Amino acid sequence: MSGSMSGAARHQSVFDGWTARLFAGDRRALARAITAVENETTEAPAVLAAIHPRLGRARIVGFTGAPGAGKSTLVNAYIKELRRRGRTVGVVAVDPSSPISGGAILGDRIRMADHAGDPGVFVRSLAARGHLGGLSRTAARVIDVMDAAGRDYVVVETVGTGQSEVEIADLAHTKVVVCAPGLGDGIQAVKAGILEIADVLVVNKGDLPLAAAAANQLTEAARLNAGGTRPVPVLTTVATTGEGVAALAEAVEAHLAEGGGPRMAPLQRARRLVAALAAQRLKRRLAEAADPRLDALCQSALRGEIGFDEAAARALELLAGGGR
Amino acid sequence: MSGSMSGAARHQSVFDGWTARLFAGDRRALARAITAVENETTEAPAVLAAIHPRLGRARIVGFTGAPGAGKSTLVNAYIKELRRRGRTVGVVAVDPSSPISGGAILGDRIRMADHAGDPGVFVRSLAARGHLGGLSRTAARVIDVMDAAGRDYVVVETVGTGQSEVEIADLAHTKVVVCAPGLGDGIQAVKAGILEIADVLVVNKGDLPLAAAAANQLTEAARLNAGGTRPVPVLTTVATTGEGVAALAEAVEAHLAEGGGPRMAPLQRARRLVAALAAQRLKRRLAEAADPRLDALCQSALRGEIGFDEAAARALELLAGGGR
Numbered sequence: 001m002s003g004s005m006s007g008a009a010r011h012q013s014v015f016d017g018w019t020a021r022l023f024a025g026d027r028r029a030l031a032r033a034i035t036a037v038e039n040e041t042t043e044a045p046a047v048l049a050a051i052h053p054r055l056g057r058a059r060i061v062g063f064t065g066a067p068g069a070g071k072s073t074l075v076n077a078y079i080k081e082l083r084r085r086g087r088t089v090g091v092v093a094v095d096p097s098s099p100i101s102g103g104a105i106l107g108d109r110i111r112m113a114d115h116a117g118d119p120g121v122f123v124r125s126l127a128a129r130g131h132l133g134g135l136s137r138t139a140a141r142v143i144d145v146m147d148a149a150g151r152d153y154v155v156v157e158t159v160g161t162g163q164s165e166v167e168i169a170d171l172a173h174t175k176v177v178v179c180a181p182g183l184g185d186g187i188q189a190v191k192a193g194i195l196e197i198a199d200v201l202v203v204n205k206g207d208l209p210l211a212a213a214a215a216n217q218l219t220e221a222a223r224l225n226a227g228g229t230r231p232v233p234v235l236t237t238v239a240t241t242g243e244g245v246a247a248l249a250e251a252v253e254a255h256l257a258e259g260g261g262p263r264m265a266p267l268q269r270a271r272r273l274v275a276a277l278a279a280q281r282l283k284r285r286l287a288e289a290a291d292p293r294l295d296a297l298c299q300s301a302l303r304g305e306i307g308f309d310e311a312a313a314r315a316l317e318l319l320a321g322g323g324r
Numbered sequence: 325m326s327g328s329m330s331g332a333a334r335h336q337s338v339f340d341g342w343t344a345r346l347f348a349g350d351r352r353a354l355a356r357a358i359t360a361v362e363n364e365t366t367e368a369p370a371v372l373a374a375i376h377p378r379l380g381r382a383r384i385v386g387f388t389g390a391p392g393a394g395k396s397t398l399v400n401a402y403i404k405e406l407r408r409r410g411r412t413v414g415v416v417a418v419d420p421s422s423p424i425s426g427g428a429i430l431g432d433r434i435r436m437a438d439h440a441g442d443p444g445v446f447v448r449s450l451a452a453r454g455h456l457g458g459l460s461r462t463a464a465r466v467i468d469v470m471d472a473a474g475r476d477y478v479v480v481e482t483v484g485t486g487q488s489e490v491e492i493a494d495l496a497h498t499k500v501v502v503c504a505p506g507l508g509d510g511i512q513a514v515k516a517g518i519l520e521i522a523d524v525l526v527v528n529k530g531d532l533p534l535a536a537a538a539a540n541q542l543t544e545a546a547r548l549n550a551g552g553t554r555p556v557p558v559l560t561t562v563a564t565t566g567e568g569v570a571a572l573a574e575a576v577e578a579h580l581a582e583g584g585g586p587r588m589a590p591l592q593r594a595r596r597l598v599a600a601l602a603a604q605r606l607k608r609r610l611a612e613a614a615d616p617r618l619d620a621l622c623q624s625a626l627r628g629e630i631g632f633d634e635a636a637a638r639a640l641e642l643l644a645g646g647g648r
Contacts, residue, residue, distance in 0.1 A: 277635075308601055312605055
């Protein structure tokens with residue numbers, strides 16, 4: 001039979017072979033599938049079509065926070081805890097620093113060292129692509145591949161600044177925000193707006209003198225912010241020793257279980273991403289447009305004849321109606 | 325004549341009186357005008373109409389950075405330097421923390437203490453309004469009032485995380501990003517994406533042991549990021565002693581002078597803000613929409629039949645064409 005097989009059919013057969021290995025949990029197949037979607041190779045469409053029916057099983061946990069909070073160390077400790085519980089883990093480390101650090105590769109090496117030889121942990125770092133939304137788009141695809149490959153958990157680690165990371169955090173079912181006492185007190189953390197995006201708040205470096213004070217401030221802030229509803233839990237960890245990490249895993253489980261609503265389906269995730277990318281397009285288009293009607297709206301807003309909100313609503317109408 | 329004056333005319337006359345004082349630099353008139361636009365009182369439209377012809381003279385300098393970098397102290401030192409040069413200053417401190425800290429009022433008090441009795445410095449802190457874009461909208465108005473009131477410089481201080489602050493930074497002619505050596509090394513700072521938004525990079529707390537290393541790393545990162553063009557300048561300051569602050573002021577002047585393009589006109593600023601607000605509206609609308617055509621696009625993207633970019637472009641078309 002192999003003698004009569006056409007080239008295309010043979011290619012298909014080879015492909016079927018390695019996607020079968022992908023779904024069986026084979027690491028090399030997983031690496032190949034991720035590379036395909038990350039680099040948008042000719043194999044990418046076939047990979048995406050193959051994984052599509054298998055999406056939606058993995059729990060996606062996002063970690064974010066300011067540089068210096070010990071986030072990577074905590075993610076490593078959390079992964080160890082998940083492994084102790086018998087879960088398989090995929091890790092997507094989002095690192096918008098490619099121009100200088102070669103951070104993607106370096107990051108993989110550092111992180112892999114901790115889990116080297118453990119087939120239950122698969123790490124991939126992603127570097128920025130230099131265009132708007134490129135990173136969140138790639139991250140969404142890589143998360144999907146890990147999900148389809150049967151990883152129980154996909155842990156997404158992002159650096160907590162800038163727009164694209166906020167959107168990447170949106171892809172997670174549960175968002176953990178990591179603070180450190182040395183990085184300013186609870187008030188400072190609250191100023192940074194993290195209460196709005198966190199499902200679980202962690203004060204890492206809990207062995208530092210100011211940790212308890214920071215945790216107290218954050219707890220109080222979370223209580224006030226919740227305004228009578230259940231506040232975001234605040235935990236203290238020492239990532240380097242593993243202290244508090246089991247409690248963190250429990251808090252994540254609790255949030256996943258209650259869900260803050262049902263767990264986000266792949267379609268809903270895709271819709272958020274498409275909405276974010278469309279919004280970026282619109283923003284660019286409007287900011288660069290030389291449309292006298294838009295300028296008239298802006299002048300009206302500057303003169304106080306209409307509010308900026310009203311101007312924005314009318315700008316959207318301009319686009320929608322072509323000038324009604 | 326006053327006996328025959330109608331109520332409306334009298335109101336107008338009183339208003340003319342205090343806007344005249346506003347333009348003459350009167351602090352109480354400035355406070356009243358800012359309160360009007362901040363709280364959107366019935367006086368707000370008249371204030372905005374009155375200031376409109378006087379916009380575009382102030383230099384707007386934005387300071388951002390992670391909590392704990394000593395940003396507020398540096399802003400204070402920079403203000404002192406501007407005063408030493410005979411410039412008048414308005415300060416807009418953006419603080420998305422209102423639910424707990426009462427941060428706005430507290431912030432004003434702390435900052436005012438340093439410049440108490442100096443009519444050349446006027447500080448206003450803004451608290452978040454709890455809805456998307458509320459803060460950037462308010463900040464834009466308050467900057468305009470300070471501009472029209474004749475402040476030579478308007479300094480905008482924001483906490484460096486989250487989307488709305490990125491937009492507020494967009495309102496400035498020159499953006500200063502403040503780092504501290506204790507907050508992670510240069511690579512970490514680069515990971516946070518700050519090279520993309522900074523016009524001037526500052527390593528504050530320059531008396532700490534790791535400051536020189538951090539500055540070297542950032543300088544190298546900036547050089548590589550610039551790819552042959554002129555890199556973003558990297559400066560070291562000790563805000564608590566004032567060391568390096570004059571050099572910072574010079575770097576800001578140099579950027580304002582060369583402009584990275586011409587100084588942004590009020591219309592251009594308004595257009596950016598309207599574009600950002602319209603994009604937020606669109607994002608919300610698309611993410612919440614129950615539109616089967618949008619869901620079909622997202623399914624196509626998930627299956628890899630089209631890219632997420634393509635899906636986003638078509639989603640915009642859906643909106644624009646009403647379904648063509």
